Amino acid sequence: MGKITNEELLTKISDKFQDQFTVVGEPFGLLTLETSREQIIDILSFLKNDPILQFIFLTDITAIHYPEQEKQTGVIYHLHSLVNNVRIRLKVFLADGDVHIPTASNLWNGANWMERETYDFFGVIFDGHPDLRRILNVDDMTAFPMRKEFPLEDPNRVDKKDYFFGR
Structure with missing residues (x-):
């Protein structure tokens, strides 16, 4: 168990940022907050630089895509x-046509x-990212493969026809 509880952590964040975030929950003991793109850098800076909290390790930045929601992309x-x-x-949800968010590379290399x-x-x-370009996919790729925009199966495949399987 840590030296600081989720309740103490939430109190400390609430004292600084009152109504600028919402508590999503604590799945498996992991405090989860949602905020806006305007507040994310301020909250990240506070969590990193606060002498008591000291969230100095950025474990991961990733995204999720929920095409059925109004704000489809979450960082x-x-x-x-x-x-x-x-x-x-921390989660920030963005509308599909406006997926801009400030960089955190100024806080963590x-x-x-x-x-x-x-x-x-x-x-x-x-x-504000110093070198935002593709890192794992080919440079001339026009799609973003983790978005749920494409069918799981290619409808033009001939080896997936039912008559091949006796149906």
Whole structure:
């Protein structure tokens, strides 16, 4: 167990950012908050630089895509306070036509590659990023493969016809 509880962590964040975030829950003990793109850098900076919290380790930046929701793309940040042995998850949801969010590479150098990967697979544009380009897919690729925009099976495949399987 960590030196600081989720309740104490939430109180500390609430004192600074009152109504600028919502608590999503605590799945498996991981405090999860949702905020806006305008507030994300302020909250990340506070969590990193606060002398008590010390969330100095950025574990991951990734995204999710929910095509049925109004704000389809979510950017997810996982932080770890090594001193307090506690983790936190922050989410920011963006509308489909406007997937811009400020970069966190000014706070953590490791965010550079994580943001490039998130851009490469989900198309999230990190404003202010020093070198936002594809990192794992080919440069001339026009799609973002982790978005749920394409059918799971190619309807033109001839080896998937029912008569091949006795149906």
